[in-house]
Amino acid sequence: MGSRRKTEYNIVILGALGVGKSALTVKYMTKRFIMEYDPFIEDIYTKHEGVESQDFFVNVMDTFEKDDSNSQRYFRWADAYMIVYSITDRTSFETAKDYTCKVSDYLKNANKECPIALVGNKSDLERYRQVSKSDGQTLCTDHCGLFFECTAAEDYECVEDVFHGLVHAIQKSRGDRSLVYSPLFISEDRVHAGQKARPRSPKNSTDKKDDIKQANKKNPSSFKLFNKSFKIFN
Numbered sequence: 001m002g003s004r005r006k007t008e009y010n011i012v013i014l015g016a017l018g019v020g021k022s023a024l025t026v027k028y029m030t031k032r033f034i035m036e037y038d039p040f041i042e043d044i045y046t047k048h049e050g051v052e053s054q055d056f057f058v059n060v061m062d063t064f065e066k067d068d069s070n071s072q073r074y075f076r077w078a079d080a081y082m083i084v085y086s087i088t089d090r091t092s093f094e095t096a097k098d099y100t101c102k103v104s105d106y107l108k109n110a111n112k113e114c115p116i117a118l119v120g121n122k123s124d125l126e127r128y129r130q131v132s133k134s135d136g137q138t139l140c141t142d143h144c145g146l147f148f149e150c151t152a153a154e155d156y157e158c159v160e161d162v163f164h165g166l167v168h169a170i171q172k173s174r175g176d177r178s179l180v181y182s183p184l185f186i187s188e189d190r191v192h193a194g195q196k197a198r199p200r201s202p203k204n205s206t207d208k209k210d211d212i213k214q215a216n217k218k219n220p221s222s223f224k225l226f227n228k229s230f231k232i233f234n
């Protein structure tokens with residue numbers, strides 16, 4: 001295990017019930033969108049990435065919190081935090097606020113620096129929007145380094161962008177060689193999936209497919225799902 005593990009990045013996903021934490025995790029892992037699953041299971045998933053001649057593992061902890069009593073499990077583990085709300089649910093934004101304060105306080109007290117991304121999910125449901133983009137940006141300015149709106153239900157790229165944004169931020173904070181990272185949607189006005197705010201990095205989609213094939217060839221178990229029971233839709 002020790003020798004197999006190269007560079008690893010641990011990302012914890014936090015947020016209210018039903019905001020799409022699992023949907024974002026599974027989209028990143030498999031490029032697919034899940035509709036149903038058992039919400040009461042907390043798991044860690046691993047994806048092996050081969051991007052831009054870099055070889056690394058991204059571990060994602062998809063949390064389920066019954067109460068507030070056991071936050072140490074992820075505080076100790078995390079290299080970065082993804083705090084998710086649904087743009088269609090104001091209450092989930094308030095929960096995200098609580099999480100950003102809680103994580104910021106922990107980091108301050110522990111004298112640690114970890115990247116935090118605030119993510120407004122379900123941007124495909126614009127017509128039901130209850131949280132404005134500027135509210136998200138303001139919360140981000142106060143507490144987080146990165147802000148995204150995205151959707152797990154449509155383009156894979158916007159979800160990959162969020163994860164790679166955090167990987168890039170961890171790499172920078174550790175002084176590792178970092179990914180060339182040109183965000184699609186950070187703090188810009190164009191947020192809906194499928195509308196690319198600016199051209200992607202030099203790689204085209206064929207290159208990316210090749211990267212994934214390569215990664216899978218090198219490590220057939222590059223994606224590990226443990227005990228969630230999902231229904232997965234393409």
Ligand SMILES: Nc1nc2c(ncn2[C@@H]2O[C@H](COP(=O)(O)OP(=O)(O)OP(=O)(O)O)[C@@H](O)[C@H]2O)c(=O)[nH]1
Nearest residue numbers: 017018019020021022023034035039122151152153
């Ligand atoms: N339209 C749309 N639906 C989504 C999106 N993300 C998740 N959903 C749906 O929202 C519901 C909840 O998503 P989950 O991924 O289970 O949310 P969660 O945050 O993991 O929920 P818990 O594990 O219960 O805390 C599911 O029915 C998903 O299919 C999205 O981006 N767009």
